[in-house]
Amino acid sequence: MWPSLALPGVLWLVLLFLTPLYAVFAVAMGAPDPIFGGALPAWNPLAWDPGEFGTILGELFTGQLGFVFLRTLIYVAIATFLSLLIGYPVAYYVARHAGRFRVLLLMLIIAPFWINYLMRMLAWVNLLSTDGYVNQILLFVGLLDEPREWLVGKHETVILGLVYGYVPFLILPLFAALDRIDSRVIEAARDLGASPARAFFAVTLPLSSQGILAGCVIVMLPMFGDYYTATLLSGSPRTNMVGKLIEQDILSGAGSGRGAALTVVLMVFVGILMTYYLYSVARASREARS
Amino acid sequence: MTFGRAESRPNATRFKSWWSNPWGKPRFLVLFTWAYILWSLVPVAIAVQFGFNEGRSRSAWQGFSLRWYVGDPNLSVLHDPSLRAALVQSLQLAALTMLIATPLGVALAIGLARWSGWGARPANFLMLFPLVTPEIVMGVALFLVFVHLFGFVRLGTMAQVLGHVTFTVSYVVIVVRGRLFSVGREYEEAAMDLGASRLQALRTVLLPMLAPAIWASLMVAFAISIDDFVISAFLMGDASSATIPVKLYSAARLAPSPAINALASILLFASMLAITIAILVMGRSRRREGAEGSAVEDFARLDL
Numbered sequence: 001m002w003p004s005l006a007l008p009g010v011l012w013l014v015l016l017f018l019t020p021l022y023a024v025f026a027v028a029m030g031a032p033d034p035i036f037g038g039a040l041p042a043w044n045p046l047a048w049d050p051g052e053f054g055t056i057l058g059e060l061f062t063g064q065l066g067f068v069f070l071r072t073l074i075y076v077a078i079a080t081f082l083s084l085l086i087g088y089p090v091a092y093y094v095a096r097h098a099g100r101f102r103v104l105l106l107m108l109i110i111a112p113f114w115i116n117y118l119m120r121m122l123a124w125v126n127l128l129s130t131d132g133y134v135n136q137i138l139l140f141v142g143l144l145d146e147p148r149e150w151l152v153g154k155h156e157t158v159i160l161g162l163v164y165g166y167v168p169f170l171i172l173p174l175f176a177a178l179d180r181i182d183s184r185v186i187e188a189a190r191d192l193g194a195s196p197a198r199a200f201f202a203v204t205l206p207l208s209s210q211g212i213l214a215g216c217v218i219v220m221l222p223m224f225g226d227y228y229t230a231t232l233l234s235g236s237p238r239t240n241m242v243g244k245l246i247e248q249d250i251l252s253g254a255g256s257g258r259g260a261a262l263t264v265v266l267m268v269f270v271g272i273l274m275t276y277y278l279y280s281v282a283r284a285s286r287e288a289r290s
Numbered sequence: 291m292t293f294g295r296a297e298s299r300p301n302a303t304r305f306k307s308w309w310s311n312p313w314g315k316p317r318f319l320v321l322f323t324w325a326y327i328l329w330s331l332v333p334v335a336i337a338v339q340f341g342f343n344e345g346r347s348r349s350a351w352q353g354f355s356l357r358w359y360v361g362d363p364n365l366s367v368l369h370d371p372s373l374r375a376a377l378v379q380s381l382q383l384a385a386l387t388m389l390i391a392t393p394l395g396v397a398l399a400i401g402l403a404r405w406s407g408w409g410a411r412p413a414n415f416l417m418l419f420p421l422v423t424p425e426i427v428m429g430v431a432l433f434l435v436f437v438h439l440f441g442f443v444r445l446g447t448m449a450q451v452l453g454h455v456t457f458t459v460s461y462v463v464i465v466v467r468g469r470l471f472s473v474g475r476e477y478e479e480a481a482m483d484l485g486a487s488r489l490q491a492l493r494t495v496l497l498p499m500l501a502p503a504i505w506a507s508l509m510v511a512f513a514i515s516i517d518d519f520v521i522s523a524f525l526m527g528d529a530s531s532a533t534i535p536v537k538l539y540s541a542a543r544l545a546p547s548p549a550i551n552a553l554a555s556i557l558l559f560a561s562m563l564a565i566t567i568a569i570l571v572m573g574r575s576r577r578r579e580g581a582e583g584s585a586v587e588d589f590a591r592l593d594l
Contacts, residue, residue: 006401016456020431041438093319114561118538119554123337132349225424263430277422
């Protein structure tokens with residue numbers, strides 16, 4: 001009886017998750033439609049034509065495309081690092097020292113999860129507009145002499161947006177990892193004469209490394225596919241990420257072969273992260289089960 | 291508190307002794323954490339506030355009004371046809387997604403938790419796969435499959451519902467599974483020892499025990515669906531099936547009126563309501579069973 005309960009869900013995922021993923025490959029490996037434009041998918045793997053891929057790979061190493069990939073990588077790296085820098089102390093405090101504020105703090109930390117991402121970006125569009133609060137404050141304090149145009153092609157604005165958008169997703173796995181650490185282990189280190197700093201670096205930090213890794217992967221995966229943050233906060237080709245090119249190719253219709261090929265490249269790019277995360281959640285679910 | 295005792299000293303010393311008291315709470319972390327929380331929530335609060343602005347500006351406060359929600363005869367969420375349509379579309383999608391994804395996910399969760407045959411492991415991986423796939427990949431994949439293979443599914447509401455259910459099912463499984471593991475098999479086995487068939491044990495024993503998790507997953511499915519942007523945008527076909535997030539995306543750069551803030555705030559209220567209900571339902575069942583801790587902590591550990 002148990003397999004039959006799982007069957008509808010499994011069937012749904014095969015039809016609407018695995019098949020679509022295969023469709024991406026079929027379209028990426030298909031030929032462009034000579035008559036109507038668009039793409040002719042090659043469903044049979046034997047008929048796959050890697051022509052589009054060759055073009056894409058060529059551009060990746062010589063053309064503009066390579067720069068976009070590199071920019072995406074740099075944005076994601078900086079934003080992940082800053083998120084970790086912000087997220088770790090917060091998660092550490094809530095997990096270990098929050099006391100009676102713990103539940104309240106957790107609620108406030110979970111809240112951004114359920115506030116729409118685009119609304120959170122929109123909030124910054126308001127604040128960073130030419131006559132917005134940020135400019136007003138900076139002018140008042142005297143840091144700026146005239147209003148700054150934050151919302152046109154500024155890298156720092158896009159990175160701020162990414163950090164602001166994804167940092168909550170990093171805090172929760174960090175919290176879970178830090179919360180699991182048995183406080184007696186740390187007390188033992190202190191009793192044996194370790195300074196607070198030493199106890200932190202020799203005990204707490206290594207014991208939370210799984211959480212750090214998981215958290216970074218959790219924020220990097222969506223960041224690599226992000227295109228809306230840069231569109232909302234900068235809107236300039238100067239700050240385009242890979243996702244933007246995919247969106248443009250697919251939704252303009254004409255370039256869906258190219259868009260599909262780019263999607264495959266992106267998947268290969270984040271494949272290691274996806275595999276790591278998949279195995280770690282599968283392991284966690286096996287442990288929960290036993 | 292240290293503060294009180296140090297009252298008579300000059301300010302700088304007082305702060306220093308408060309700051310460096312080795313037996314006190316970690317001061318830096320306290321300040322840092324609250325600063326983070328302010329930073330993460332105040333911008334959104336300001337955006338909500340400007341939805342209630344009297345005037346047209348989204349950066350200068352001109353007094354409170356409901357003009358952008360209901361008052362303005364042309365531009366308010368209630369009266370602007372495209373904004374109202376987006377609200378209706380979002381609610382409709384979230385309701386349909388919740389109603390389809392929850393039964394599908396509950397059955398899948400029970401199946402995966404109890405089934406230990408050869409297919410269980412691959413099925414488990416398949417369930418987790420959507421959780422780790424970047425949304426843009428899923429959006430592109432679903433778009434292409436509907437355009438090139440399942441031609442009978444037209445882009446628009448139908449495609450959006452299918453897409454939303456696909457990425458919501460796994461979350462339902464995660465929510466329900468936690469409860470399944472904590473309930474264990476003993477109750478069903480007891481029921482079957484007393485003569486119930488498997489199906490009866492499932493219906494009369496397991497499902498009632500899962501009820502809080504099922505309610506919570508209904509709410510989670512609703513909130514996830516109503517918050518989604520990427521899948522809705524890729525599968526929308528034409529402007530008539532634009533959802534609120536899609537509207538926010540297309541309007542944000544076109545010098546919008548505070549009505550867009552009002553629309554975003556409605557979205558915020560809807561998903562906050564759903565999540566509050568989910569947490570309350572889970573909290574109530576915990577208290578009845580005398581469990582320790584709080585439902586918020588359970589929620590934080592879900593690893594959604």
